Amino acid sequence: MLIVRKRALQLLIVLLLLSVATFTLMKLASGDPVKTILQADELLVTAADEERLRAELGFDRPLIVQYGQWMWKLLQLDLGKSYVKGKPVWQELMERLPATLQLTAGGMAVLLLISVPLGIAAARYPGRWPDLLSRALALVGAAVPGFWLGLMLVYLFAFKLQLLPSMGKGSLTQIILPSFTLGFPLAAVYARLLRAGLLQSLSHDYIRAARGRGLPEWRVVSLHAFRAALLPVVTVFGMGIGSLLGGAVVVETLFSWPGLGSMAVEAIFSRDYPVIQGYVLLTGVFAVTINLLVDLSYSIIDPRIRYEKGVSL
Amino acid sequence: MKPSLLRSKTLALLLAGVVSLSAAGCAEAPTQAPTQADDKKVTLLYTFKTGSLDPNNGSTPLRAGITETLVKLGSDLSLEGWLAEKWEATNETTWVFTIREGVTFHDGTKADAAAVKASFERGIAASEALAGALKIESMEAAGQTLTIKTTEPYPALPSELVNPSASVISVQAEQKMGKEAFNNAPVGTGPFKVKKFEPNVEVQLERYDGYWAGTPKLKEASFKFNEDANVRALALQSNEADIVYNLPAESIDAIKSNKSLRIESVPGLRAHYILYNYQRPLLQDLKVRQAMNYLLDRESIAKDIMLGNAVPANGPFNSKLPFGSKDPADGADLAKAKALLADAGYTAGADGKLLKDGKPLALELITYKGRPELPLIAQMLQSDAAKAGITVTIKTVENVDAYLKDNKDWDMATYSNLTAPRGDGGYFLNSAFTPEGSLNASKISITRLSDMIKQLNATSDTAGRVKLTQEAVSVINQEVPHSYGVYPNIIVGVNNRIEGWTPGGEEYYMLTHTMDVK
Secondary structure: OOOHHHHHHHHHHHHHHHHHHHHHHHOOOOOOOOHHHHOOOOOEEEEEHHHHHHHHOHHHHHHHHHHHHHHHHHHOOOEEEEEOOOEEEEHHHHHHHHHHHHHHHHHHHHHHHHHHHHHHHHOOOOOOOHHHHHHHHHHHHHHHHHHHHHHHHHHHHHHHOHHHOOOOOOOOOHHHHHHHHHHHHHHHHHHHHHHHHHHHOOOOOHHHHHHHHOOHHHHHHHHHHHHHHHHHHHHHHHHHHHHHHOHHHHHHHOOOOOOHHHHHHHHHHOOOHHHHHHEEEEEEEHHHHHHHHHHHHHHHOOOOOOEOEOOOO | OOHHHEEEEEEEEHHHHHHHHHHHHHHHHHHOOOOOHOOOEEEEEOOOOOOOOOOOOHHHHHHHOOOOOEEHHHHHHOEEOOOEEEEEEOOOOOEEEEOOOEEEEEEEOOOOOHHHHHHHHHHHHHHHHHHHHEEEEEEEEEOEEEEEEOOOOOOOOHHOOOHHHHHEOOOHHHHOOOOHHHHOOOOOOOOEEEEEEOEEEEEEEEEEOOOOOOOOOOOOOEEEEEOHHHHHHHHHHOOOOEEEEOOHHOOOOOHOOOOOOOEEEEEEEEEEEEEEEEEHHHHHOOHHHHHHHHOOOHHHHHHOOOOOEEEEEOOOOOOOOOOOOOOOOOOOHHHHHHHHHHHHEEEEOOOOEEEEOOOEEEEEEEOOOOOHHHHHHHHHHHHHHHHOOOOEEEEEOOOHHHHHHHHOOOOEEEEEEEOOOOOOHHHHHHHHHHOOOOOOOOOOOOOHHHHHHHHHHHOOOOHHHHHHHHHHHHHHHHHOEEEEEEEEEEEEEOOEEOOOOOOOOOOOOOOOOOOOOO
């Protein structure tokens, strides 16, 4: 478990650096949340009211002092309260997280449903129609912006065919379009990655040996070659899932999906520093943890990889 | 090798994916479209989402018909009683409100003066902004009479009570439910009560049978949020929503051509305008400001940029308001602009650009993308100013309020404000033209105007306030601290099955007890 301890230490360093960078960048950008707090619905306030609140929130103190205060609270496991909503940041994050997890799961399901069969078919029949289809989809997936794909899906499935709802969260049908918008562009790329990995592993001697032993072709491909081809795919998958969990801003806005991404954008626009910091920390933890899990999964996928002291491949 | 086996397996997998996706879609889709005429349910789609229904920190409870205020804006945008039957000022810091008889909260308890007092106390504690806006020192409740003492002479109090944050709620219910549960399902006096709230997605409502003004015609309503204008337009066209606010201008033709839908375009309480920086020497010259004012082509902004969904402006306040200017809006007039600039001492150089004492007339115009039409207005002004020999450079900033406040070297800015959010001009005049005003980034100070605002702040009778506001508008139009461009309309798409309802210019009262479906 050396790697876990090592990664935990790395996590702390990454989070510390992240928090310093976000804090500094947010403060360097112009604006503060005072306007949002006081100006809701054009209530009559004076510049003096704004100054008073600015002082109350401590924005007139030096940056390092503001950061120190925030860090001191964090050490007591207190992420602070949202300036705009007055709610504890932790509560806000936990309220939004389930929606993001659902959407991530939906996106991943679409990704796997498309990329695995397509990748296998493309590798099995290089140059033939499954390969050409996967190539065309990869091109489309890489080129089409998420907001456009989302709008087209809404146009087709909600407006023209009236099969699926265009927005909202609650029923199973409502997760289909956002999941597809999120998963499709990645699926197209993964299918190509899987194809490349499979083609390489299919050319290995052990595959020839397996075929020589008379194993059925589906077993050769899906058990032997597939496993060996997974390594690069899992690496990219780990990076992808990290960014998905961080919140898919465009998709969440289009489909009124109340996840972390749209929360972060709102917080940035209103300069709600505690919420932004909380969001960055949470996504930082996700990213590092998922990368750790990906690293650990290598030894399961390829038993030659071991994370023991001095013995790693 | 058995390629056929693999092929069929792959295809089967692909098919399974597609089928499971579409089967799930078919299974539940029909319940999404509330198009049956007899279920009396309406879905309204609004732009700005909310994660909380705290009635003192947001507008959604009022917009969704859950809560009500003491005073409201009528269809002509003038103040009228709502939960308060009448009100009067007994001296300059004392107001007496008479609360309507027979009003009950959703939990059946009576909404009398004591309940309103408790509600305001809750609001003041919950919202710093509301506390600052109401300036309440103390309150006394006796039966249906609520006496409010303000910290200073405050004639604008009835108008400030129109604000959704001043909604009246049952504090008793909050104590029973707990704050968090209450902020997810506030108990008010409105025609609808909360059935279920999905934060940032939807508020599901059902009618309140004990509503004081008569049983609501709808059985249920859904108040949804979506920030993407194109998706909102598609939701209206696919009958997923019956009423959709803030449609993109380019979707209007498609909606108009659909016989089951209509567009309601009503004048709002907002003005798009150009703000001049009084700290910059070039713009301290009244003639330069007047010339810029003549270069702003209001007709073209309304027609070409806003596609007909705006009215040329003739002052800060929509001319439909009682205190709005009744004069026609200034038309674009290049000759007059040139004459004014010549009067101001500017002469054209060899390249046609204006110079004075060897220095060019070059101005920086700040704009922002928060309202997509503003950068277009900036470009139009830039091109029209060039015809007069003025060089305008455009700078787009992210946070316009912060930029104008933190920087001193800008000359002009495109800006947009609700100028009479609660049917009274006092808010905008105080915010934009007094030295301490929060919208007065360039520290505009016009003695004549400041005196009028002081007088307005001490006048409580409506007729007197209207007269003083009109006089202030007249001074503003002479001194040109701003050039008012257009009053944008509120564009709402409505399914024709909706009856007994039209959108108001105030954008507050959206779900009502008179709203019905065919």
